[in-house]
Amino acid sequence: MNEAIRVSLVSLGCARNLVDSEVLLGRVVEEGLQVVTDPEDADVVVVNTCGFIETAKQESIDTILSVASLKEDGNLKGVIAVGCLAQRYGDQLKEQIPELDAVFGLSDYSNVPSVVRRIVNGSDRRWVATVTGGKPKGATSDRKRFLLTPQSYAYLRISEGCDHTCTFCAIPSMRGKNRSKPLDVLVEEAQGLAAAGVKELVVVAEDSTAYGLDIDKKRHIHTLLERLGSVDGIEWIRLMYAYPHTVLPELTTFLREHPKAVKYLDIPIQHISSPMLRAMKRGVKSEQVRGILDRLRGEVPGITVRSTLITGFPGETEQDFQELKALVQDYRFERLGVFPYSREEDTPAFDMEPQIEPEVAEARAAELMELQRGIMREFHDAKVGQVVDVVVDGYDEDGLLMGRSQADAPEVDGRVLLDAATAEPGTIVRVELTHADDYQWRGRVVAGDA
Numbered sequence: 001m002n003e004a005i006r007v008s009l010v011s012l013g014c015a016r017n018l019v020d021s022e023v024l025l026g027r028v029v030e031e032g033l034q035v036v037t038d039p040e041d042a043d044v045v046v047v048n049t050c051g052f053i054e055t056a057k058q059e060s061i062d063t064i065l066s067v068a069s070l071k072e073d074g075n076l077k078g079v080i081a082v083g084c085l086a087q088r089y090g091d092q093l094k095e096q097i098p099e100l101d102a103v104f105g106l107s108d109y110s111n112v113p114s115v116v117r118r119i120v121n122g123s124d125r126r127w128v129a130t131v132t133g134g135k136p137k138g139a140t141s142d143r144k145r146f147l148l149t150p151q152s153y154a155y156l157r158i159s160e161g162c163d164h165t166c167t168f169c170a171i172p173s174m175r176g177k178n179r180s181k182p183l184d185v186l187v188e189e190a191q192g193l194a195a196a197g198v199k200e201l202v203v204v205a206e207d208s209t210a211y212g213l214d215i216d217k218k219r220h221i222h223t224l225l226e227r228l229g230s231v232d233g234i235e236w237i238r239l240m241y242a243y244p245h246t247v248l249p250e251l252t253t254f255l256r257e258h259p260k261a262v263k264y265l266d267i268p269i270q271h272i273s274s275p276m277l278r279a280m281k282r283g284v285k286s287e288q289v290r291g292i293l294d295r296l297r298g299e300v301p302g303i304t305v306r307s308t309l310i311t312g313f314p315g316e317t318e319q320d321f322q323e324l325k326a327l328v329q330d331y332r333f334e335r336l337g338v339f340p341y342s343r344e345e346d347t348p349a350f351d352m353e354p355q356i357e358p359e360v361a362e363a364r365a366a367e368l369m370e371l372q373r374g375i376m377r378e379f380h381d382a383k384v385g386q387v388v389d390v391v392v393d394g395y396d397e398d399g400l401l402m403g404r405s406q407a408d409a410p411e412v413d414g415r416v417l418l419d420a421a422t423a424e425p426g427t428i429v430r431v432e433l434t435h436a437d438d439y440q441w442r443g444r445v446v447a448g449d450a
């Protein structure tokens, strides 16, 4: 009996890319191939690359090369690159990395299983497939996914692409214009995830607040969230990647009142000084961004606000930076990521003057993250003694039982450490927070299923 061909996948980059990996593996299984977690056990490894910024691009190339080295002494027969880096630099990858057997851009992964078979069956041609640069695929259903997240949560990708033109960002050039998935398709996907035991839906997009604009020029994110709220089995709905342009009252009402709404919003603002927002082509004014941030505090009491900032963008003056620092000091985001500007070719900002020295950009980022560490510690300390709902993700590599409160999005925020065997992975329990440190809590389960 022919043994099933074994495929392993390394997923790099953002949550949106992770969904693509899960869809790709769903197809691999559908086609009768076997998914293995360890690349050393695989016949073919797929690397789902990230092409967003320099460090991510380098990590993708390093991963491809380290996986390819398994060909020399292991039973690995092929390496396939997919994802954003492949979409953006498909031909260069083909030329510069002879270890690769195939490259797929973002347009279509449906042929990956047949290409895997051709590689394993020793297709004599060096290159078995190159599908790059094509129009990124439409907003299709991701029904048959091979989940790579713990059972407790799953990402729900509600659209593809982005209509914004931020001058530092290459994503629209890779993923195309904003294309929303039909609402009914998303509800069906959520039902499938609930049936798989998922409790928390983490809603992602390039700009989640733009959901529906390409359908009828109206924003329908709140309608979608309400519909997702009617899916049995789903208990938490968390919204990521809101854009600080239009946050409708209907959205804050959902976040404030819906029993399944996680009181949390991820809203990357990138900067706050008007000259920087203009140079970044964010399409919003400083007072507009401040207005939205203040409305979140006012309209959704107890909300956890996450944001992302860029330091050292071309032309950023000390005054711009001080204005950004003052915002971090005053607004006190509960969750914050700060990144030094990454000069990306084929983006308008690449040619902007003056470029800021990378050391200056990094020092500014470090200064803000140090300030943020104190702000987060204060937030954590203030919650010690409170009883909160915690979704239990499972055991980490050190055997610690981990969960997350509503203030913790997966992979980017903190966690709640629990005593082993005091709660079942995949459940939501009541936890008294007993200890805090800069980045997480420790807690004691006080009641089973919340």
Ligand code: SF4
Binding pocket: 162, 163, 164, 165, 166, 169, 170, 171, 172, 206, 207, 243
């Ligand atoms: S909103 Fe701006 S930063 Fe985000 S994906 Fe779109 S263009 Fe890039």
